[in-house]
Amino acid sequence: MSRTRLILLTTLAMMAFAGNSLLCRIALKGTAIDAVSFTAIRLAAGAAVLCLIVRVHRRSVFGRGNWPSACALLSYAVCFSLAYTQLSAATGALLLFASVQTSMIAYGIWAGERLSRIQLAGFMLAAGGLVVLLLPGLASPSVVGALLMLFAGAAWGVYSLRAKGAGDPTKVTAGNFMRAALVAAGLSLLVMARGQASMDMAGFSYAVLSGAVTSGLGYVIWYSVVPALQSISAATVQLSVPVIAALGGVMLLGEAISLRLVLASAAILGGIALVILKPRGPGRA
Template identity: 90%
Template structure:
């Protein structure tokens, strides 16, 4: 793969990941300006269904069978991530949500590594303390602090995504496995959506519907396929570094597309969290390089 193609596809993958936060926030809050908004569960069900459809189509085009790929434990982790992600964005800004999701995913991965026997160096410990301090600053009570319920939901979403990612390692063809897990998660999400409809708690508008479709088909389905295609060509240090850009892209998108403000607290917390996590995940690679 040429360097230009690698840079282009990596950039598209990061834009897709940040786009999930923006599309969800637009659907659940932005469309409410018109008087209605899609509910979080319906958004999730449509997102997963659209993602499943696109991923299965890609697998079929490659003349491979999607059946027998993926598993229910991974699908449940994917569903937990998607549901909590949507529910959290009923309260959080795009920037805050993306930052909390990122720190939760990375913290869960780090915790798994420590449990598996890895040990942190002094620089990594300093980075961990710095990131933890930034998270505490972000969540401390005050006018600029995010809602507690939304923050906890997003932290749980990140932990669920970390579980899903860890289970996906060595599971086989990433696209086929992801397609199988999306199909399973979409089936359960459809059941949850029917339950919400039966209780009279569902709501829908066309803008929210199409945001969910785009989130599932493009920024989730195609985004994951693009990321998996470039991941083998990236050094581990590069793959870890570029992912630090996702919360920043989401923050800029929130300001430009949604008119969201960025507080000094969020800026300082972001610098501390992203800087601290960078020290933890990049130092081992630097030492080996």
């Protein structure tokens, strides 16, 4: 893969990931769709696109993916949507990224990896930034929304860890999306039966775009470039996602960027960068 093509595809993937936050926030803020319906449509659209891509390559979708991973995917998607009923695009993306990276780093430590002093300082800096962001005050995000997004990030971290070495990533993701979409459809019917569901064409369209384009195609693009990126580079470029989401929130949603968010973002992203940019120490013997 040429360097120009690699840069282009990597940029598209990061924009797609940030686009998930923007589309979800736009839909839940500016349309009549409810969070559960948005999730169900997003997962169904993502499953349809991923299965189509797999079939185009003459591969069977069945027999790939598994229910534990699908449950982690569903937990992420549901909490992600519910959180964005209360959070700005920038805050939500930052909390999600921090939670994903922290959960994966914590798993590495539990598995026997050791942090150097610089990495430990970075981890503490990121944790401090998270505390600053969540401290009570006029600029603090909703506690419920923040907790939901942190749980969404942890669920995505679990999903990502389970995906390592699971086989063809596109095929595995397609299978997991299919399973998650089935359960999400059941949840949507339950919400509908209780009279709590709502929908309009704009909300439906945003959900389809989120599932088919920024989720389905976004993951396929990302999986196509990961093999060409060093592991450290792959982790580092993802630092751009909260920044892209913040800029999109300002330009598309008119969201304000507070000094608290800027300082917390610098601490969280800078701290995580210190952890992932410096190789970790040897694990246990």
